[in-house]
Amino acid sequence: MWRVGILTVSDKGAQGKRKDVSGEEIRRLVPLIKGTVAVYEIVPDEQEVIENALIRMADEERLDLVLTTGGTGLSLRDVTPEATKRVMDREVPGIPEAMRMTTLEKTKFAMLSRSVAGTRGQTLMINLPGSPKAVRECLEAVLEVLPHALKILHGTIKDHGKIRK
Template structure:
């Protein structure tokens, strides 16, 4: 398995963390990633608490080149995944978040209410997906074709290397 094909999945949900809800969106994300050739090396669940999300994002970024979150991207009072992501990313990748919302908009105008972000922590790409199964599936599918190239660029594998002159 290429080191640029490792992924971690973080489900952000009070209900799933408490054991009162099934992690269907996390299952969907793992299935899509594995089908796309990623090795899912870690999977966690965390409650909707900003500090806990920050901790897990930081730890997972050390384990995988792609960290995908699901949940906590809406307008609810406890939806803080985008804020936690903003606390830890070095650089934003707004085009991925825009692509996810655009893809979701085909099915429902409610996709515009998703505040999911994408960015980098060092050489790791972080992508926030909605918590619904449909939203997670549509959003991840929208960017999955672009993600491998992004990971190659983050790993320094690019044909666009600057030439030095002497």
């Protein structure tokens, strides 16, 4: 079972003024990768707060996967990608590229997403947009490859196609 963290980035959500529908959409999809939600947090759109949450989830909680939702657009308060880049060791550009390619088929606004993905230690971090529909569409584009990516990250796959136990 993969241990997953959900980090919702929303000023109104952190203040209790908005229900976190996007985080709940992530929670609904996590079992499809044989994952369980181990940590769930809502934080405001503050870069340092986001960075600290990501570091804690990777380094202290040792989660396998952290999925963020919100803060990936063009507003001045949208700083989730910057926070993620600051704390990751390595970027995994194919994941957000695949999400954008897939969602561009549904809406031209997908090109405005600034989502990034990367690793910190053995934790894979992926930024998702803030709407439940966009979360679902983006995750559906990459869900199939996530278990394989996590196995590689954890060293259980040394040669592609051969799984070591």
